[in-house]
Amino acid sequence: MAQPQTPQQVIEAQRQDWNRVAGGWEKWDEFFDRQMAFLNHRLAGDARLREGLHVLDLGSGTGYPALLDAQVVGPAGRVVGVDLAEQMLAVAERKAKRLGLTNVSFRTGDATTLPFGAASFDAVTSRFCLMFLPEIPKTAGEIARVLKPGGWVAAAVWSAAEKNPSMGLAMAAIKQLIELPPPDPTAPGIFRLANPGELAGLFQQAGLIDAADQEFLGEWSYASAEQYYASLMEIAAPVHNLMAKLSEAQKQEVKRLILQAASQFTRGDRLTFPLAVRMVSARKPV
Secondary structure, three states, X not given: OOOOOOHHHHHHHHHHHHHHOHHHHHHOHHHHHHHOHHHHHHHHHHOOOOOOOEEEEEOOOOOOXXXXXXXXXXXXXXXXXXXXXXHHHHHHHHHHHHHOXXXXXXXXXXXXXXXXXXXXXXXXXXXXXXXXXXXXXXXXHHHHHHEEEEEEEEEEEEOOHHHOHHHOHHHHHHHOOOOOOOOOOOOOOOOOOOOOOHHHHHHXXXXXXXXXXXXXXXXXXXXXXXXXXXXXXXXXXXXXXXXXXXXXXXXHHHHHHHHHHHHHHEXXXXXXXXXXXXXXXXXXXX
């Protein structure tokens, strides 16, 4: 039996994984920015962003919602984006430069040990980051620490697997060819915070108040099943790692199975998947 990893080992493995797929994220960046724009705007709203605020974005990746945050707070405000993967942040920095945003900066770091003083930020945003962390309660405490009194945190995490079918097609296909251990529901992963009230409860335990948790339904779509497959192979780090272990014949069979399963979501001339996200917010008492 493999020994359980320490939080530091988990974080280092994730850093390597995200750096490995940074090129894929940059290639598909515009596509996913447009597909996820509604979530970025929802986060900016839930964090009560406005002109002049100082904002921290956790898990910025290739720049969102940090870049939108910077546009909202304007030149009088500032945004700091933090992510484990320096190569993902290099993409974010190039995008900020193209957009002419001088009020946003990015730095590598671990969200469980934030390198900022107490009450440094008016608001905190985070999109699809917190569920991957090995010590989520510690991160909730760090968010509460760096928030100014009255400041809001707004986070998006994935809801239940069955409500996000596009996430599971690759793993289901790979499982037909090789044996995979059952997922540990308590381990860092895509659906780690899918249960209603879980993240809100952690925010409350950290001393935050007025916690809200809503399942936010939406869709994302692709031009074809082939486009979906191509993006999956280039941006999904766990799938990328498993595919590397397969023979060429097995890879082709996985592709066939994924395309077959994905075709069930054809609507008109596009492939459209439902998605469900938990939008969780809370504020620091005054």
